[in-house]
Amino acid sequence: MTKRSGFYEQVWAWVRGIPKGKVVTYGQVATALGTPRAARAVGYAMYSVCDEDIPWHRVINSKGQISLGGQLARPELQRQLLVQEGVQFDHQGRIELKVYQWWPESH
DNA sequence: TCGGTGACGCGTT
């Protein structure tokens, strides 16, 4: 299966392991995969994702806010999905990373 | 093979 050929597969697999009610940053995923500088590639992977099994909405930027801007899905959709899982936003529409950020080694 | 693109991150102003 030529699956490992895609860096995306690794990203999707890692993102799939994010527990409900928690969020992670692009740079964090890149770091977990061994490429802290590949945050952009991670964002690209999210753009390419089309599986509903992947909690792409749990991946946000280091600023704790949603960027997006494409037709794929509006920021309000991601915000709604996160709120539906119990994640709360500030008045500026930002997420408290120190509260909701999840670390696989942080257990 | 090469260039352009993109849901980012960090440093500086």
Added chain:
DNA sequence: GAACGCGCCACCG
């Protein structure tokens, strides 16, 4: 604290 610019890595044509 916010905004701007450069650099980073991976994928597509």
